[in-house]
Amino acid sequence: MADAKDSSRTIVVAGGGIAGLSAAVEAAEAGFKVILVEREPFLGGRVARMNKYFPKLCPPQCGLEINFRRIRSNPLIEVMTMSEVEKIEGEAGNFAVSIRVYPRFVNEKCTGCGKCSEAARTLIPNPFDYGLSSVKAAYLPHEFAYPMRYVIAPEVAATEEVKAIEAACEYGAVEPDMASRSVEIKAGAIIWATGWKPFDISAISYYGGGKHRNVVSNVVMERLASANGPTKGVIARPSDARPVKKIAFVQCAGSRDENNLPYCSSVCCLASLKQATYLLDREPEAEVAIFYIDIRALGRQEGFFDKVRQDGRVRLVKGKPGEITENPETGMVTVQVEDQETGKILRDEFDLVVLAAGMEPSTAGEKIPAAGVVYDENGFVVSNGPVPGIIGAGCSRRPADVSSTVQDATAAVLRAIQACRR
Amino acid sequence: MEPKNILLEMKDYIVEMGAETINWCMQCGLCTNLCPWRLVPGQTGEEFNIRYMQRLGQMGIEGFEDENMLFACSTCGMCQNNCPRGVKIIDNVRAMRAGIVGGGMAPSGLRPILGSCHANGNPWSGPRENRTKWQEGLDIPRFGPDTEYFLFVCCHSCYDPRGMKIARSIASLLQKGGVSFGVIGTEESCCGESMRKVGDEELFQKLAGANIELFNGKGVKKIITTSPHCLWSFKNDYAQLGAQWEVVHYTEVLAGLVAEGRIVPAKKSARKVSFHDPCYLGRHSDIYDAPRELLSSIPGMELRELARSRESSLCCAGGGGRIWAEVPMGERFGELRVLDAEASGAQVLATSCPYCVNMLSDACASLGKQDSLEIMELSELLADSL
Numbered sequence: 001m002a003d004a005k006d007s008s009r010t011i012v013v014a015g016g017g018i019a020g021l022s023a024a025v026e027a028a029e030a031g032f033k034v035i036l037v038e039r040e041p042f043l044g045g046r047v048a049r050m051n052k053y054f055p056k057l058c059p060p061q062c063g064l065e066i067n068f069r070r071i072r073s074n075p076l077i078e079v080m081t082m083s084e085v086e087k088i089e090g091e092a093g094n095f096a097v098s099i100r101v102y103p104r105f106v107n108e109k110c111t112g113c114g115k116c117s118e119a120a121r122t123l124i125p126n127p128f129d130y131g132l133s134s135v136k137a138a139y140l141p142h143e144f145a146y147p148m149r150y151v152i153a154p155e156v157a158a159t160e161e162v163k164a165i166e167a168a169c170e171y172g173a174v175e176p177d178m179a180s181r182s183v184e185i186k187a188g189a190i191i192w193a194t195g196w197k198p199f200d201i202s203a204i205s206y207y208g209g210g211k212h213r214n215v216v217s218n219v220v221m222e223r224l225a226s227a228n229g230p231t232k233g234v235i236a237r238p239s240d241a242r243p244v245k246k247i248a249f250v251q252c253a254g255s256r257d258e259n260n261l262p263y264c265s266s267v268c269c270l271a272s273l274k275q276a277t278y279l280l281d282r283e284p285e286a287e288v289a290i291f292y293i294d295i296r297a298l299g300r301q302e303g304f305f306d307k308v309r310q311d312g313r314v315r316l317v318k319g320k321p322g323e324i325t326e327n328p329e330t331g332m333v334t335v336q337v338e339d340q341e342t343g344k345i346l347r348d349e350f351d352l353v354v355l356a357a358g359m360e361p362s363t364a365g366e367k368i369p370a371a372g373v374v375y376d377e378n379g380f381v382v383s384n385g386p387v388p389g390i391i392g393a394g395c396s397r398r399p400a401d402v403s404s405t406v407q408d409a410t411a412a413v414l415r416a417i418q419a420c421r422r
Numbered sequence: 423m424e425p426k427n428i429l430l431e432m433k434d435y436i437v438e439m440g441a442e443t444i445n446w447c448m449q450c451g452l453c454t455n456l457c458p459w460r461l462v463p464g465q466t467g468e469e470f471n472i473r474y475m476q477r478l479g480q481m482g483i484e485g486f487e488d489e490n491m492l493f494a495c496s497t498c499g500m501c502q503n504n505c506p507r508g509v510k511i512i513d514n515v516r517a518m519r520a521g522i523v524g525g526g527m528a529p530s531g532l533r534p535i536l537g538s539c540h541a542n543g544n545p546w547s548g549p550r551e552n553r554t555k556w557q558e559g560l561d562i563p564r565f566g567p568d569t570e571y572f573l574f575v576c577c578h579s580c581y582d583p584r585g586m587k588i589a590r591s592i593a594s595l596l597q598k599g600g601v602s603f604g605v606i607g608t609e610e611s612c613c614g615e616s617m618r619k620v621g622d623e624e625l626f627q628k629l630a631g632a633n634i635e636l637f638n639g640k641g642v643k644k645i646i647t648t649s650p651h652c653l654w655s656f657k658n659d660y661a662q663l664g665a666q667w668e669v670v671h672y673t674e675v676l677a678g679l680v681a682e683g684r685i686v687p688a689k690k691s692a693r694k695v696s697f698h699d700p701c702y703l704g705r706h707s708d709i710y711d712a713p714r715e716l717l718s719s720i721p722g723m724e725l726r727e728l729a730r731s732r733e734s735s736l737c738c739a740g741g742g743g744r745i746w747a748e749v750p751m752g753e754r755f756g757e758l759r760v761l762d763a764e765a766s767g768a769q770v771l772a773t774s775c776p777y778c779v780n781m782l783s784d785a786c787a788s789l790g791k792q793d794s795l796e797i798m799e800l801s802e803l804l805a806d807s808l
Binding site: 205206252256257258259260293319320321322323336337338340343345 | 449450451454455456460471474504505506508733734
């Protein structure tokens with residue numbers, strides 16, 4: 001732990017997604033001690049759950065792996081998973097930070113052999129797959145998880161089952177009596193990078209999200225297309241596992257809507273164009289429809305938009321759909337929309353409808369546990385707020401894609417260093 | 423494509439008449455697709471496009487005054503409640519109609535209705551003195567200085583024989599519950615809600631002015647309405663004109679009486695009932711629970727929710743002046759509602775709005791389903807159970 005002497009050279013980073021990871025390595029490589037606090041049992045957050053990034057269409061694993069290597073090789077970074085910042089007191093240059101560490105029930109002796117998982121019987125919904133699949137209650141969060149260490153779900157921690165799990169471990173890594181603990185840290189600055197939540201599509205009743213089986217959100221689409229996802233990368237209908245041939249994307253599902261998220265989430269247009277390529281690349285007979293208010297492919301993303309729209313199998317229709325209905329027998333979902341180019345009302349059936357759900361900042365619900373931090377009306381952390389030394393980064397500050405988030409994290413590090421020097 | 427004629431004066435006039443939010447519209451088209459007209463076949467269903475109509479309104483382009491288009495909207499509020507930009511679509515519709523009706527070009531079907539309101543203070547061509555005819559045989563108190571609530575009975579329930587039963591059951595329930603209420607009587611005028619919605623702003627102002635003067639003169643502070651339309655108009659239109667009454671719908675009052683045990687539905691009923699949320703009670707006034715509490719207070723009654731309920735309720739087609747529209751069979755929203763009730767396994771389709779009762783009863787009859795489905799006003803079900 002950082003002692004009082006170097007507290008002004010310590011930066012706490014809350015959130016171990018792509019923003020927090022980037023901030024942690026940048027700060028450490030500038031010579032600052034970093035405590036990286038992540039709530040989940042692994043680093044990578046939402047990005048780790050993606051199939052590919054736009055516009056380069058490369059998988060996130062290589063980018064994450066480069067960051068993990070930078071963390072491994074830098075003794076200045078301490079990673080705390082299953083942990084949360086509970087309280088922040090003090091001021092820039094001299095913060096006292098309380099961190100709650102939840103029990104993993106598995107210690108650092110774990111080699112990742114998986115014997116514990118074989119011994120477990122209980123299945124829990126897999127949080128990595130947004131509950132689309134199940135995992136044993138002793139599980140590795142995902143195959144590229146960092147740290148590469150199993151977790152035992154609290155559901156079985158106090159049961160008979162845990163004894164069998166403990167007995168199966170040859171390394172003494174299972175600790176059923178591990179308890180939650182609190183850690184106090186002195187730090188000069190805090191970077192708040194707790195990211196975003198996908199907008200809850202069931203809030204838009206007319207789209208039938210959460211009701212119709214073959215209406216899914218865009219984050220679920222990433223899991224359906226991922227080789228390490230619940231369908232092993234086969235884009236299949238949740239209702240009957242039949243491969244998807246005809247897919248629709250409904251843009252602004254929640255975003256730019258005063259009843260839901262009044263702002264543009266800025267990434268959903270490119271995300272849907274990208275997800276269209278998931279199906280187009282695998283399925284020669286694919287048919288893609290994208291229903292939009294207007295396509296927001298900003299800056300150099302216009303080129304990606306052009307590339308996708310030139311594919312003859314892609315149909316872009318200007319119009320915000322109304323009700324989406326399900327045929328209970330076939331599972332087909334019908335989208336009704338006015339094609340504003342012709343004024344015709346279209347009613348088209350699809351295997352799968354992907355709702356381009358927007359980004360909601362995590363801080364909309366869970367505030368930074370410090371006095372005086374200011375948020376905008378949507379819950380984003382206001383940059384240059386009145387509390388120097390607590391700096392929002394990435395999607396806690398505004399909706400952003402991965403590359404802008406990485407830039408924003410780097411910028412946050414500079415401001416954190418300045419706060420430490422106060 | 424023919425060139426369009428943009429009328430800047432028309433554009434300004436529409437905004438002046440109340441379409442203050444028409445330029446907030448970003449033309450996404452959600453309104454057109456949530457519109458109940460998309461659910462029925464026929465010419466109006468094919469032609470009426472609220473997104474397009476507002477586009478014409480934004481630019482003052484001729485064409486929106488086509489009767490089929492301009493007067494098709496039943497002001498159900500499904501589009502308005504979900505509009506991503508918070509556009510007050512119904513105000514826009516009203517203002518665009520006002521541009522036409524104010525110029526003396528009301529659709530022919532509406533002229534006798536508006537004329538009756540001018541002459542008799544009600545749209546049903548009934549003489550003023552018959553306004554209290556529904557009270558015959560009942561001992562309904564007159565509103566006086568010591569009365570707590572003024573009961574405002576919708577014109578429909580004053581003059582329509584089927585509607586009168588609704589007024590009678592509501593008044594009897596209030597009496598049984600010991601509510602201090604009274605009726606003013608023949609001097610009352612139509613609230614004018616529908617008149618304003620069809621665009622007759624001058625008539626609305628006349629009716630509202632007369633009512634405000636009358637009610638205030640009698641010392642009215644609290645009003646119970648039988649219809650959600652009067653409720654909405656008193657709370658919104660009249661409030662804009664300075665009225666300051668506490669206005670409640672009868673279902674809210676009765677739900678309170680049931681909760682306090684002042685009326686106790688005791689007779690068992692084994693009927694399966696669905697509740698149709700009236701647009702002006704639900705989406706427009708946000709009252710969803712009171713009617714359901716009343717239904718579930720009836721012992722043994724089984725509430726079967728319709729597939730489209732509460733915020734997603736489907737309009738009966740009686741609002742916005744459409745109660746006076748001639749719509750071919752097969753194109754009536756009410757018919758879909760009757761089929762919804764059938765699908766939910768209901769024997770009774772209950773609602774709490776005189777217009778809805780009217781529209782749903784017609785639809786039930788046109789589908790020939792009177793033997794399997796009864797359309798009832800909620801107060802009637804409740805009165806039967808005492």
